[in-house]
Amino acid sequence: MILEAQQIDKYFLEPEKHQILRDISFSISEGELVSVFGESGSGKSTLLYILSTLDTDFDGSLKICNQDIKNLTSAELTDFRNKHIGFVYQFHYLLPEFNVLQNVMLPAMKLSQKGKEEIKENALDLLDEVGMKAFAKRPSYQLSGGQQQRVAIARALINNPSLIVADEPTGNLDQKNSELIFHLLKEITEQRNKTVIIATHDSKIYDNSHRNIEMIDGSVRL
Numbered sequence: 408m409i410l411e412a413q414q415i416d417k418y419f420l421e422p423e424k425h426q427i428l429r430d431i432s433f434s435i436s437e438g439e440l441v442s443v444f445g446e447s448g449s450g451k452s453t454l455l456y457i458l459s460t461l462d463t464d465f466d467g468s469l470k471i472c473n474q475d476i477k478n479l480t481s482a483e484l485t486d487f488r489n490k491h492i493g494f495v496y497q498f499h500y501l502l503p504e505f506n507v508l509q510n511v512m513l514p515a516m517k518l519s520q521k522g523k524e525e526i527k528e529n530a531l532d533l534l535d536e537v538g539m540k541a542f543a544k545r546p547s548y549q550l551s552g553g554q555q556q557r558v559a560i561a562r563a564l565i566n567n568p569s570l571i572v573a574d575e576p577t578g579n580l581d582q583k584n585s586e587l588i589f590h591l592l593k594e595i596t597e598q599r600n601k602t603v604i605i606a607t608h609d610s611k612i613y614d615n616s617h618r619n620i621e622m623i624d625g626s627v628r629l
Contacts, residue, residue: 415467442613445622493563553584
C-alpha cells in the first residue's frame with residue numbers, strides 16, 4: 408500500500424471555523440492510477456494538498472510508504488517529500504532562467520544522492536521517454552504548453568518517487584496535448600509501476616483511470 412488516509416478532517420479557521428473535509432478514508436496501492444474529481448468547492452484541491460504532504464494541519468492519519476507523515480519534523484518532511492513524491496501542476500512551474508535539462512535535474516541536485524553526471528544521464532533518459540530529449544538545451548520558456556508539461560513529468564520522475572501527484576495537469580492544454588499528457592501518466596503506472604493521483608475536471612481522464620474518488624461537499628464517494 409502506497410497511501411493510506413484514515414478519518415481525515417480539515418477545518419479552515421478564517422473568517423470563522425468551517426469544516427472543509429469530512430471523515431476522508433481510503434487507500435491506494437502501488438501501480439494505481441486514481442482520479443479525484445468533483446465540482447469546484449467540493450474539496451478536491453484541499454485533499455490533494457494534504458495527500459501531497461504540503462498541508463499537515465488536519466485531523467486524522469496519513470501514511471505514505473508506511474510513514475505517518477504527521478510524525479515527521481519540518482526538515483524530515485521536506486526530505487521525505489523530495490524522495491518519495493513527484494509533482495505535476497496545472498502550471499508547469501519550470502524555471503525560465505534554466506534550460507530543459509537543468510529544470511529536470513533540479514530536484515535530484517537538491518536531493519544530493521547522486522553525482523551531477525549520473526543525474527544528467529538520468530534526466531536525458533527521462534526526457535527521451537517523454538519525447539523531449541531533442542529540446543534538452545532549449546530554454547524552458549521557448550516551449551509550448553504541452554511540451555512544458557512533458558518536461559514537468561520528467562522532472563517529477565527524476566528522484567524515482569513512489570507517488571506522483573498531478574493537480575489538473577491538462578487544465579491549460581488543448582484536447583490533443585491533454586490526451587498526450589494523460590497517456591504519459593498512464594504509462595508511468597503501467598511501465599514503472601508508480602502510483603499516480605490526478606485531480607481533474609476532465610471526464611476522459613476519470614473515465615480511463617483505474618479508480619475514481621469523487622468529492623462531494625468535502626466527503627468522498629469511492
